[in-house]
Amino acid sequence: MRILCATDLLPKTEAAIARAGLMSGRLGADLTLLHIVSGEQSPAVQEKNLRDAFARAKRRSEPLVSRTHRTAVVTVRVGDPASSILDTASQARTQLLILGPHHKRPLRDTLDGTILEKALAARSFPVLVVRNEVKQPYRRVLIAVNFSESSLAALRAAESLVLTPETEAAVVHAERPPYEGMTPFAGVGFDPLASYVGECKQEMSDSIRGLLKYESANFARFDIQIERQSAVPGIADATSRYAPDLLVVGIRGGGHLRRMLARSVAKRILHDTSCDVLIVPEGSFGLSQSKLLTEGRRPREAARTLETPAH
Numbered sequence: 001m002r003i004l005c006a007t008d009l010l011p012k013t014e015a016a017i018a019r020a021g022l023m024s025g026r027l028g029a030d031l032t033l034l035h036i037v038s039g040e041q042s043p044a045v046q047e048k049n050l051r052d053a054f055a056r057a058k059r060r061s062e063p064l065v066s067r068t069h070r071t072a073v074v075t076v077r078v079g080d081p082a083s084s085i086l087d088t089a090s091q092a093r094t095q096l097l098i099l100g101p102h103h104k105r106p107l108r109d110t111l112d113g114t115i116l117e118k119a120l121a122a123r124s125f126p127v128l129v130v131r132n133e134v135k136q137p138y139r140r141v142l143i144a145v146n147f148s149e150s151s152l153a154a155l156r157a158a159e160s161l162v163l164t165p166e167t168e169a170a171v172v173h174a175e176r177p178p179y180e181g182m183t184p185f186a187g188v189g190f191d192p193l194a195s196y197v198g199e200c201k202q203e204m205s206d207s208i209r210g211l212l213k214y215e216s217a218n219f220a221r222f223d224i225q226i227e228r229q230s231a232v233p234g235i236a237d238a239t240s241r242y243a244p245d246l247l248v249v250g251i252r253g254g255g256h257l258r259r260m261l262a263r264s265v266a267k268r269i270l271h272d273t274s275c276d277v278l279i280v281p282e283g284s285f286g287l288s289q290s291k292l293l294t295e296g297r298r299p300r301e302a303a304r305t306l307e308t309p310a311h
Contacts, residue, residue, distance in 0.1 A: 100129075
């Protein structure tokens with residue numbers, strides 16, 4: 001296992017370094033601590049900044065070594081942050097990238113995209129965005145699950161990287177029941193509508209439980225939460241209610257437009273939540289064997305017909 005933690009050495013990224021050290025020790029993973037120095041400087045200033053940054057990064061790594069008894073490789077490079085991080089990740093065969101909260105640069109981000117967006121576009125590894133103070137391994141984890149390969153990759157990543165026997169874990173599935181918004185216009189009364197929505201929710205819960213039985217090493221550990229709304233608000237509401245210290249989400253691959261939409265969803269989830277977030281691009285954490293489930297056992301769409309009461 002190889003972990004890369006990219007840091008700007010500012011206080012806001014201290015938690016990311018601490019989390020990287022904690023996970024490195026628990027997983028027995030090799031850890032690289034990376035800092036990028038801007039190339040938009042004179043050679044003399046650049047050389048001084050490189051020396052200073054390397055010394056600061058080494059000091060940051062010393063507490064990690066003392067706590068985990070593992071050596072962190074410190075690397076300082078000159079160049080564009082996003083490109084340099086991806087190059088280093090490729091060279092180091094990184095399997096998990098850890099970042100601190102993003103410092104927004106409106107004009108530059110509009111032109112170049114954020115480091116997170118470019119890392120997700122590469123679809124080579126999960127990205128953990130650390131926002132909160134680190135006191136212990138993750139103790140309360142929420143995983144967004146549906147019937148896509150990307151969400152199954154998120155489940156595999158969570159079980160491999162963060163879940164321990166002591167972790168409280170839940171999955172959330174957000175989906176609006178078929179025809180829910182149309183029933184008032186069809187003259188369906190409250191009681192049939194409530195029954196229909198309840199049956200849809202139970203069907204979704206049963207389907208997710210069946211998926212977990214097939215995919216998870218310990219399916220019984222998961223609490224299942226069903227949100228009757230679209231993905232982003234549903235996940236945000238479940239996160240607010242469940243109060244995890246880590247949210248795990250998968251994002252789909254595919255064509256350029258689909259990748260853009262997936263990264264947009266990831267940004268919205270980060271905007272709407274305050275916990276740490278592990279984002280797992282499709283294809284970055286193994287492939288599912290459950291083709292029968294992912295292709296043929298989705299919750300039945302429009303499985304029932306609502307009847308209008310006779311007048």
